[in-house]
Amino acid sequence: MNQDTSTYKILIIEDNSGDLFLVQDYLDEYFKSYNQTAANSFSKANEILSSQKNHFDIILLDLSLPDLEGMALVDAMIPLALETPLILLTGYSDIPFSILTLSRGVSDYMLKDDLTAFSLYKSIIHNIERKKYIREIETSQKKYSNLFQLSPQPLIIYQIDNLSIIDVNEAACNLYGYTIDEFRRLSIQETIPEEEYSNFQKEIDKVKNLTSSETYKGRFKHQKKNGEVFIVEIYSNVASYEEQNIRICLVSDVSERIKYIEKIEGQNLREGVFMYLMDMSDAENDIRQTIYDVLDHDPEFMAKAESGLGE
Known part of the structure; x- marks a missing residue:
């Protein structure tokens, strides 16, 4: 032996x-x-x-x-x-x-x-x-x-079937303003403004139909504890926790990025309209006046346009 x-x-x-x-x-x-x-x-x-x-x-x-x-x-x-x-x-x-x-x-x-x-x-x-x-x-x-708690990115774990939040890390608490205990009493839907509920439900239906190897990506309006609404991008993957079907979500606050992009796009649009006005002939004064009326709410742009036309 x-x-x-x-x-x-x-x-x-x-x-x-x-x-x-x-x-x-x-x-x-x-x-x-x-x-x-x-x-x-x-x-x-x-x-x-x-x-x-x-x-x-x-x-x-x-x-x-x-x-x-x-x-x-x-x-x-x-x-x-x-x-x-x-x-x-x-x-x-x-x-x-x-x-x-x-x-x-x-x-x-x-x-x-x-x-x-x-x-x-x-x-x-x-x-x-x-x-x-x-x-x-x-x-x-x-x-x-x-790894979960020390991640600098906000992370949320929720139960797929009833959408209840199981756990969050400190970064998520800092972003939303809730404590961990407060988060655990919420559903993932309760982080969404009411006007987003319809879109949120459509996206949840998509999530439930994903395979275990697929990563979900979506953009939503979320709401902090103080009522402030902000825009987030969500990346989530399926996981298993104590025989529950869960998803781990990485949350990115993209509000400032969206504002910056919108600002650049707005500036490009205004610059395009300004160049168009500069190129218009005197015979097109009626059209120019109509455009002025539409843009009259933007004094900075109007001052720039009038200055350019006067040169």
Whole structure:
């Protein structure tokens, strides 16, 4: 039989020397080498686990110790174990109690009478690997959360089916004026002025028909908490969050850019009309006067036009 060559640190908390010897024998059968520490009471285990120098990959706990037993022992051990998987070893078969201990944070519940070298090895490896996987997920979630919150671009996550806002980052809060808690009580539609509802619904229907690989891009009027309306461009992609269908939206405030473009276009238009007026003959004075009447609301342009015509 090929033995596991990984070196694990195992804490065995057992007051019965015969049971301790049996567990050690089972471990020797499947592990080529391992670092073992033993404690024969809760107080000794508490002393070992309270030391910052001690870190274990797995804890094997007898459910009946001289100074503490049963659920009181479980409740005392859970905070001491921290993130280390805790496997209970007991001689008593009590299904409701075993379910209760698992709900409190115990990793596995094993009957001593049914214990074998393989079942113990399997439980140890399974729970160590499961804890590693959970840590990897938590690390990944933390990295995602940091990237999400630290992004300088406003980001909004909403649920596709009911349009409720699930999360936003700080940049979104700064742009709209809502707190994160206030945002989470809104739907994405509530960031839209009422006059935009019809257009918004048409765009949402488009979004729902997109494939998972397609990126949506749209331009909307949005409304801040203080009522100010501004123009945004939205880029969104589908994602999955806790079995919900969501979209992650990147929001770009393009109000100033739109104003600048409109200003340039307006200037170009006025310059074109000005050149047209300059080229008109005297016979076209009636047409020129009509244009003046239309543009009479723009004193700056009229002053420039009249100055040019006088040269």
